[in-house]
Amino acid sequence: MSVARRSSRITIPELASRKGGEPIAILTAYTAPIAGLVDPHVDALLVGDSLGMVVYGLPSTLAVTLDMMIAHGKAVVSASAHAAVIVDLPFGSYQVSPAQAFASAARVMAETGCDAVKLEGGTEMAPTVTFLVERGIPVMGHVGLTPQSVNTLGGYRARGRDDADAGRIQDDAAAISDAGAFAIVIEGTVDPVARRITEAISAPTIGIGASPACDGQVLVIDDVLGLAGDFKPKFVRRYVDLGSQIAEAAAAYSADVKSHRFPGPEHLYGVSKARA
């Protein structure tokens, strides 16, 4: 009889217990090489449906499919060993009913080996969150600026600027926390509202364009690495400009090929060292 290897990954209950403690650091990851590099340094890897825009160049996240999320989720799980892996449920895969959400989430969990799923939405999604959690699927919520609702929100502007909108987001976060989410992403929401939510709810909050008061932060890896082109949202800190370095490397390679400096003798098979 074979015995499954014990995983040393950070667990979902460990993340949930970090409310008000050491801030939770999360980065998105979509591919095996990046997941392997980032994994030792963060508490969780989020396979976000932002991959539609970041990896596939789509205009929004709306066309991302369950199959895409599963393919990238598998790659990230297989290349990581330390961080918890959370995979987004894409648009249209969970909003119809709790049963539809369970079927999608169960596929994602079984086929990728991830630790949890994330879904967007507020009070309207609370029964779905409870349905999943009661059936063994840990859920991360996502409130505030929810990109899958870009068409009803009318764009990607920060939310919570007036009392009515602030109240809606607070109610959303409270409903998803009470429904059993182990953590909640607050995206694109003015600082005082994200701060109030963090104080009010029992689930750890994970900010992106929200507040340093949140219990953790998440950023899109391509933004952090300078791979997202010239546009840098206000809430992003770029830690390295890999975009420029990649362009320089490609230009140097091309120049070497055109001037016969590459390949060099050290790159050839079947040529003796003496002749090389």
Ligand code: KIV
């Ligand atoms: O899809 C994603 O990458 C996300 C993060 C921005 C929170 O949902």
